[in-house]
Amino acid sequence: MKAVIFDKPGLENLKVEDVPIPEVKEGEVLIKVMMAGVNPIDYFVVTGSRKAEPLPHIPGAEFAGVVESIGPNVTNVQRGNRVVVYPRLFDGTCDMCLVFKEMLCRNGGVIGVSCNGGFAEYVKVPSGNVFKVDEGMDWELAASMPVSALTAYHALNSASLSLNNYVVVVGASGNTGMFATQLARLVFGAKVIGVSRKKWVERFGAFMAVEKEQALEKVKEVTNGRMVDVVIDPLGAETFLNSLELLRPNGKLVTYGVLTGSNVELPISKIYNQQLSIVGTTGGTRRELADLLNQYKWLQVKTWKKFKLEEAKTAIESLSSPERDGRIFIDLTTQ
Ligand SMILES: [Zn+2]
Structure with a gap:
């Protein structure tokens, strides 16, 4: 699959390469990415002010797509479902998780920061992070919900x-x-x-x-x-x-x-x-994301530009463009 990847921090080190499609294990879901939102966090990860793991690293914290395959013991989604991905990693067992504040998990992280993210044709994530969305929801709005x-x-x-x-x-x-x-x-x-x-x-x-x-x-x-x-x-x-x-x-x-x-x-x-x-505040809870997905019909997104995966560097640089007037996306719908 094609992925945006870097082996050391710096926008100049960002490349698009062919890498193996991730293998899903128990409790994991493989998603074919359709649209990814570009956010300041991606800039901080690529430029090194947020530490990225693993290296080489695929950034991308906010994305939506279609379930390609599921690992054993995944029951909440099926192949073909349109989904968005809650971006916080959480263990589900610490004192913060037990009061439904997953974004404050003692052993938590962020997808695209502490594991590979969605600036790629495919990404694998834990099933507890995957939320189904309505067929009628357009990809730009879907890719704006999780962050x-x-x-x-x-x-x-x-x-x-x-x-x-x-x-x-x-x-x-x-x-x-x-x-x-x-x-x-x-x-x-x-x-x-x-x-x-x-x-x-x-x-x-x-x-x-x-x-x-x-x-x-x-x-x-x-x-x-x-x-x-x-x-x-x-x-x-x-x-x-x-x-x-x-x-x-x-x-x-x-x-x-x-x-x-x-x-x-x-x-x-x-x-x-x-x-x-x-x-x-930082991010939000899974419960709040579920709430939002029920209210999406009231919401719209102002899009400025959509870039191809190959143009990810320009997409991230454009975050600070004085001409920017709305959101920036990496569009994989034609890939
Ligand atoms: Zn926790």
Whole structure:
């Protein structure tokens, strides 16, 4: 099979090679990949800021496809099923797994990071990670559920967002932001202000798109100075302190990314005087993914570009392109 592979970190070391199709063992499922979403985590893996195992390594944390074959004792899927793959590896037995927080598993990992991923014609995964999807679900949306949509959904759940709450989504046109915007509006019934230069976020559920320089002023204006209940901010250091300023007393800031840097100086007295909460989240649970797959008909994905497997390097580099306007996929539907 063809696979995107590297034997040492660095985008320049990424190649497309013929490698053997993985052999499925007990409890494993072989998937023919149809579409793979490209995310910052893939960039971090390929460039070495996340340690990849094994080497040589096939990246790709988010993908959807068709079951090609199953190993012994697999009962949840059959050959031919359309599926998506929950990206967190988990043992199912530790204290975190026992309370259904598989993404915090003591012995966990991430598919495409701590084992080979989905930037290949075929990938094998544990059957507990495989979820069937509707025949009617298009491949781009399917390949956005396990990382982009799930991360957004878990962040909103962790903020206990409720009906008619005001929420600001920072980076509303990004991979997770476009889903946080839609889910906050359509599933939670919140009023969403999207921080983005892209006006299309207003078609995805934001009642207003604002540029980040105007966010404070606009939030004051539309809330009559009351400010917002929740801010979802995956961007990190550059926006973090501004996001705190957008919160009402007792408000919550949810963080799950550091694209613009990892360190800030925190105004501790503001946090306790206003009783603010800073909530960290990572990925989501299997239960939340199952929930999302039942609600997919409400959701859409904004696609910018689809690349062939052979163009994976350009696809990953394009994540930081200033022209990027929507998601990047590796499309294997014609392969
Ligand atoms: Zn565990």
